[in-house]
Structures are given as C-alpha cells and as structure tokens.
Amino acid sequence: MVVRFILALVVAACIFIVLQMTGVFGTIGIMYRVWTLNRLEYGDVEAIPQTRQYLNSNDIAVRAAAAGGFGRIGQADAETISDLITKVDTDVPRVAESAAWSLGFVEINEPTDDDKAYQIDVLDSLIYALSHKNSRVRLSAAHAISTYGTRGIDAKRATEALVKCLTDQRMGYVAARALGDIGATDTAGDIAALLEDSPWHFQQEAAVALTKLQPLPVEVQAQLDELIENDAGVREAVEHALRISAQIRK
Structure with a gap:
C-alpha cells in the first residue's frame, strides 16, 4: 500500500515536471488570461476581480488590454478606478492611453457617501494627461473628457487645458469636440x-x-x-x- 502510494507520487511528480518543461502550464495560463479578458470585454461583471490583477502584469499588452476592458464594461470598484488613474499618470503610453480612454466610461459599482467624489480624481488625472508627451495619451484623455460631457458630468475644469490643445495637430480636433460636449461656451x-x-x-x-x-x-x-x-x-x-x-x- 505504502509502496503504491510512493510510486503514485513519483509518477505524479514526473508528469508535473514534464508538463512544466513542455510549457503546458504556461499555455494554460495564457488561455485563462485571454478568456478572462474576453469576459470583461463582453460585459461580464464577474470578470472584474480576476482582470484587475492583470493591471500589474509584466506584459505591456496584457496591462493595456485589462485597462481598456474596464471602459468596455463601464464599471469598476473604487480601488480599480484608482489603479486606472495611476496607470494614466505613471505607466507606459500604450497602457496610459487605454486607461485614460476607460476613465471616460467607467462608473463606480459600489455605494459610497458621495458617488460622484471619484469623478474629481478622474478629471484631475485626465487634465494632467492632456499635457502628456505622447499624442495618443493626450487624445484618449480628451476623448474621455468629451465622454464625461455627454454623460452630463461637469467637466468645465478641463476647459483651459483643452483650449491649449486646440493647436495640437495630432489631437486638437478631439479637444474641440470635448469643449463642445462639456458646454464651454x-x-x-x-x-x-x-x-x-x-x-x-x-x-x-x-x-x-x-x-x-x-x-x-x-x-x-x-x-x-x-x-x-x-x-x-x-x-x-x-x-x-x-x-x-x-x-x-x-
């Protein structure tokens, strides 16, 4: 009995080592990650907790996909919104661009004393991003502010920064759109x-x-x-x- 148990452990260990050496576990991990991100993209709220961890992935493409996914689903908790703000402020342009875009659409999905308080931090981050050295980040920030306006959220604090962007040949047209949408008469x-x-x-x-x-x-x-x-x-x-x-x- 004991011998059989030991042999079973040895066989299991060998199988595990072989699978690890052949990269099967890595492949399974990638498949699970893709499946989770697809669930988020198609609006599955239950995918939010799993996807949040991907915001800190070592893979830039994965971080960008996760950051953009929250905007597609349109909601997140306060900690995730905070993470997206951090990505806009500190991450590489590809991730910052996706995070900025998402912030225009995401709403908080948990009750608070002031459900709109997070919007101040979001808007401050987007205003800051309007001066980002990467034009695609600036464009995404302007687009997010424009979306704020169409959602009826007061974003007039962004007016001065948007006006400065009007002459930006790469994204000034989106700045104009945003000024119209936020009602900057x-x-x-x-x-x-x-x-x-x-x-x-x-x-x-x-x-x-x-x-x-x-x-x-x-x-x-x-x-x-x-x-x-x-x-x-x-x-x-x-x-x-x-x-x-x-x-x-x-």
Whole structure:
C-alpha cells in the first residue's frame, strides 16, 4: 500500500515536471488570461476581480488590454478606478492611453457617501494627461473628457487645458469636440479659429462643437454659417450631430 502510494507520487511528480518543461502550464495560463479578458470585454461583471490583477502584469499588452476592458464594461470598484488613474499618470503610453480612454466610461459599482467624489480624481488625472508627451495619451484623455460631457458630468475644469490643445495637430480636433460636449461656451472664439486654414476633420469637429455652444457671438455665428453653406462635409457633420442631439433629447 505504502509502496503504491510512493510510486503514485513519483509518477505524479514526473508528469508535473514534464508538463512544466513542455510549457503546458504556461499555455494554460495564457488561455485563462485571454478568456478572462474576453469576459470583461463582453460585459461580464464577474470578470472584474480576476482582470484587475492583470493591471500589474509584466506584459505591456496584457496591462493595456485589462485597462481598456474596464471602459468596455463601464464599471469598476473604487480601488480599480484608482489603479486606472495611476496607470494614466505613471505607466507606459500604450497602457496610459487605454486607461485614460476607460476613465471616460467607467462608473463606480459600489455605494459610497458621495458617488460622484471619484469623478474629481478622474478629471484631475485626465487634465494632467492632456499635457502628456505622447499624442495618443493626450487624445484618449480628451476623448474621455468629451465622454464625461455627454454623460452630463461637469467637466468645465478641463476647459483651459483643452483650449491649449486646440493647436495640437495630432489631437486638437478631439479637444474641440470635448469643449463642445462639456458646454464651454466662453471658448467659442478659440474653437472658431479652427474653421479656417485647418484640416477638414478639425473644421468639422470645430463646427459641430460650435453648434453645441449656442448662442454664439455674432461674428462666430456668421463664420460658422458661411462654412456650413460652402462646405458639404462640414454641413453633413453638423446635420448629423443635430440629429443625434435630437434623438438624445427624446
């Protein structure tokens, strides 16, 4: 009996060593990780606890996927939101970009005395990220602030930082969008500067933003009307934005 037990242990140990040497356990670990991240991406709330640990993975791609997953599911606990803020502030650009994007969509999933308190820390992090040396991080931060505006969250504290980004050739058009979405009416003149001698996507985003900041100064309205009349692309973009706004109001 004892001999059989010892032999069974030896056989089990040998099998374990062989599996470890052939990388089977590593493969299983990767498969589980992918499965967990897919669950998060498709909205499975139960995947949140497992995925949070991946925010500290040594693999940049895994950290980025985990950070982006929380935005897709749209919720997280306070500690995870804090982790995402840390990723925006300190991690490599690929991870910071994903984390910044997620912060625009994530809501806290646990009751607190002030359910909106976390939004202050999120907004501060996004404002800081608008000056990040990597343009994709800046773009994601502006996009997240824009999302805050469309969600009805007061993000006007980001106005000054967004105005500084309007001349950024890589992401200034998203800054214009964000200013429109957060209702920064006093920036109409700054946004209107993009209506002339700017790339087409800058002009379209500026025009859409200005339609959300009514009433406009007379000179800005005249400039916008002229561009809408003469540029079919701008006209279509504005008309589409107005249709979407009308649907939201309903």
